[in-house]
Amino acid sequence: MSTPTITHVRAFTVRGGGADYHDQDHGHWIDDHIATPMSKYPEYRQSRQTFGLNVLGTLVVEIEASSGEVGFAVTTGGDIGAWIVEKHLARFVEGQKVTDIEKMWDQMFNGSLFYGRKGIVLNAISGVDLALWDLLGKVRQEPVYHLLGGAVRDELQFYATGARPDLAQQMGFIGGKLPLHHGPAEGEEGLRKNLELLADMRQRVGDDFWLMYDCWMSLDVNYATRLAQKAQEFGLKWIEEALPPDDYWGYAELRRNVPKGMLVTTGEHEATRWGFRMLLEMGCCDIIQPDVGWCGGITELIKISALADAHNALVVPHGSSVYSYHFVITRHNSPFAEFLMMAPQADKVVPMFNPLLLDEPVPVNGRMKVPDRPGFGVRLNPDCALTRPYSR
Ligand SMILES: C[C@H](O)[C@H](O)CC(=O)C(=O)O
Ligand SMILES: [Mg+2]
Numbered sequence: 001m002s003t004p005t006i007t008h009v010r011a012f013t014v015r016g017g018g019a020d021y022h023d024q025d026h027g028h029w030i031d032d033h034i035a036t037p038m039s040k041y042p043e044y045r046q047s048r049q050t051f052g053l054n055v056l057g058t059l060v061v062e063i064e065a066s067s068g069e070v071g072f073a074v075t076t077g078g079d080i081g082a083w084i085v086e087k088h089l090a091r092f093v094e095g096q097k098v099t100d101i102e103k104m105w106d107q108m109f110n111g112s113l114f115y116g117r118k119g120i121v122l123n124a125i126s127g128v129d130l131a132l133w134d135l136l137g138k139v140r141q142e143p144v145y146h147l148l149g150g151a152v153r154d155e156l157q158f159y160a161t162g163a164r165p166d167l168a169q170q171m172g173f174i175g176g177k178l179p180l181h182h183g184p185a186e187g188e189e190g191l192r193k194n195l196e197l198l199a200d201m202r203q204r205v206g207d208d209f210w211l212m213y214d215c216w217m218s219l220d221v222n223y224a225t226r227l228a229q230k231a232q233e234f235g236l237k238w239i240e241e242a243l244p245p246d247d248y249w250g251y252a253e254l255r256r257n258v259p260k261g262m263l264v265t266t267g268e269h270e271a272t273r274w275g276f277r278m279l280l281e282m283g284c285c286d287i288i289q290p291d292v293g294w295c296g297g298i299t300e301l302i303k304i305s306a307l308a309d310a311h312n313a314l315v316v317p318h319g320s321s322v323y324s325y326h327f328v329i330t331r332h333n334s335p336f337a338e339f340l341m342m343a344p345q346a347d348k349v350v351p352m353f354n355p356l357l358l359d360e361p362v363p364v365n366g367r368m369k370v371p372d373r374p375g376f377g378v379r380l381n382p383d384c385a386l387t388r389p390y391s392r
Pocket of ligand 1: 030161178268
């Protein structure tokens with residue numbers, strides 16, 4: 001059989017949860033006074049949606065082959081992402097063989113270098129890349145993790161991100177990552193409240209359960225160092241994304257400052273092998289956390305992960321649902337995965353990209369076998385209304 005070629009690329013947008021997991025209704029833990037780089041402005045402190053965290057919405061990329069199979073992927077990027085895919089990236093994909101993902105990636109990246117490199121262009125490239133892997137899996141009738149070299153363990157184990165690590169422990173997760181609520185602008189009282197919450201959680205979960213703080217780019221080196229030193233008493237396992245993503249120098253300093261044994265993690269807002277090279281070569285962190293839908297997709301993550309391995313760093317992707325699961329199961333330096341608790345009160349397990357995907361797997365007792373269905377093994381939920389803003 002000759003190799004199918006790609007006939008159509010289509011880009012859609014959709015609102016309400018999905019890959020833009022910050023696009024939630026009011027009252028959700030994920031938008032409850034979480035410290036951000038905008039927290040220095042009191043008017044933007046209570047809700048991240050007030051400064052537009054959910055402006056983008058979800059991007060859905062669909063890629064059809066001459067054999068009739070359709071691959072798809074979801075990421076963040078909405079309207080702007082859809083424009084980039086339809087008006088620019090599609091030309092590098094349509095007409096190509098479904099197998100030639102490396103070449104398509106290289107052309108998408110180099111063809112957009114004059115305005116791309118990071119951010120939403122990389123979200124869009126990631127969306128196309130993941131749809132290509134899904135398509136190849138469907139053409140080959142294999143799950144993506146087989147195409148990546150196969151599983152190195154039987155199942156995944158997860159930590160949970162959310163407001164209730166104590167409940168996550170009861171649900172079988174290996175750890176719980178809390179959002180940090182108060183940034184430097186809230187002074188000593190805010191720092192005290194951050195430590196009180198951690199102390200309360202430590203008391204609820206006992207000594208052995210992992211507890212981490214996600215600081216979402218909100219701190220400076222001095223505050224992060226003080227937080228880390230004071231949090232050692234409560235067994236903080238890692239301090240995540242404490243500083244803005246471009247402050248590689250600050251991360252290197254923070255890593256030298258934190259108590260011995262405490263890990264520094266970051267990278268969810270970083271992209272490509274070149275961005276992660278900075279983090280790794282400058283000694284910024286112990287664990288890198290690329291988001292598979294933002295860092296350049298699976299094709300780029302393979303390179304990022306090899307680089308991390310050579311620097312003795314772990315790769316624990318940020319969120320990313322099935323795109324993370326199919327990757328993590330194939331890598332020795334990715335020993336566990338993140339699960340973002342998308343239930344508004346973080347009190348039960350719901351699929352991370354709820355309600356956009358059907359068959360999206362979830363951890364049971366903190367564990368999961370990666371499904372063997374072709375591609376990434378998920379379907380678009382027909383109840384979610386897609387819009388194609390730049391139809392060609
Ligand atoms: C909870 C964090 O502020 C953010 O919404 C998610 C994140 O950074 C993570 O899961 O990691
Ligand atoms: Mg994070």
